Amino acid sequence: DGLAALDRLVARRAAGHPLEHVVGWAEFAGLRIAVGPGVFVPRRRTEFLLALARDLLADAPGPVPAVVDLCCGSGAAAAALAASGRRAEVHAADIDPVAVGWARRNLAGAGEVHEGDLYAALPAALRGRVAVLVANVPYVPTADLPLLPTEARTHEPRVALDGGGDGLTVLRRVAAEAGEWLAPGGTLLVETTGRQADTAREVLAAAGLTPALHHDEERAATVLTGTRPA
Ligand SMILES: C[S@@+](CC[C@H](N)C(=O)[O-])C[C@H]1O[C@@H](n2cnc3c(N)ncnc32)[C@H](O)[C@@H]1O
Incomplete structure (x- = not known):
């Protein structure tokens, strides 16, 4: 009955499962995003990246700009952009089939979800057309993984967290190909940390993008944007 079900939820929470996995949703940008075991819980911090992406989408040229949420x-993020009020062609992609399953549920009717390794997952027709490219890549340096709270360490997939030696391995791959997928004047947005920001900025600049750093004190969030010159 109801009480027994509640007891089971409390027991899972007490055993260290993330609250959002237990209740089945996370609040993000005013939306309820469905989540469960095996998927990264969207962080409130990432609402800063979303707000910047939403502004860029609002200003994007053309009747129906293309939006991509890589590492979705x-x-x-894709669901929040699809709900932003601006008509857009929304695509999301992830390498992890579990994540793809949740993304399909959260984007039902609002966007297409693709499974695969970074850009290899995307339809070729998006090349050179993406106005807003969101990529909240894994960025925790491998050696720092043991320092994460147990909820993340134990209950979120390693592929969602592990950013390689300096935390920038996936970002480097995303940046290297971004120029081929972005429309002229289109922008890549990635979350980073104060510690990584300088190197991450160089990575974007070396890939031919014009970098800009954005910081939000309240959410303790740092976002790096890289714009393809028009
Ligand atoms: C930090 S999580 C962010 C998830 C989501 N964007 C959010 O903010 O809630 C990183 C995501 O990147 C995905 N990922 C890691 N390596 C990838 C790759 N090579 N290609 C596609 N997705 C990848 C993981 O499966 C995970 O879902």
Whole structure:
């Protein structure tokens, strides 16, 4: 009955499962994003990246600009952009089939979800057309993984967290190909940390993008944008 079900939820929470996995959703940008075991829980911090992406989408040229959420996890950012009020062609992609399943659920009717390794997952027709490219890549340096809270360490997939030696391995791959997929004047947005920001900025600049750093004190969020010259 109801009480027994509640007891089971409390027991899972007490055993260390993330609250969002237990209740089945996470709040993100005013939306309820469905999540469960095996998928990265969208962080409130990432609402800063979303707000910047939404502004860029609002200003994007053309009647129906293309938006891509690479490394989409549950698809929270793509879902929020699809709900932003600006008509857009929304795509999301992730390498993890579990994440793809949640993203399909969160984007039902609002966007297409693709499974595969970074850009290899995307339809070729998007090349050179992407106005807003969101990529909340894994960025925790491998050696720092043991320092994460147990909820993340134990209950979120390693592929969602592990950014390689200096935390920038996936970002380097995303940056290297971004120029081929972005429309002229289109922008890549990635979350980073204060510690990584300088190197990450160089990575974007070396890939031919014009970098800009954005910081939000309240959410303790740092976002790096890289714009393809028009
Ligand atoms: C930090 S999580 C972010 C998820 C989501 N964007 C969010 O903010 O909630 C990183 C995501 O990147 C995905 N990922 C890691 N390596 C990838 C790759 N090579 N290609 C595509 N997705 C990848 C993981 O599966 C995970 O869902």
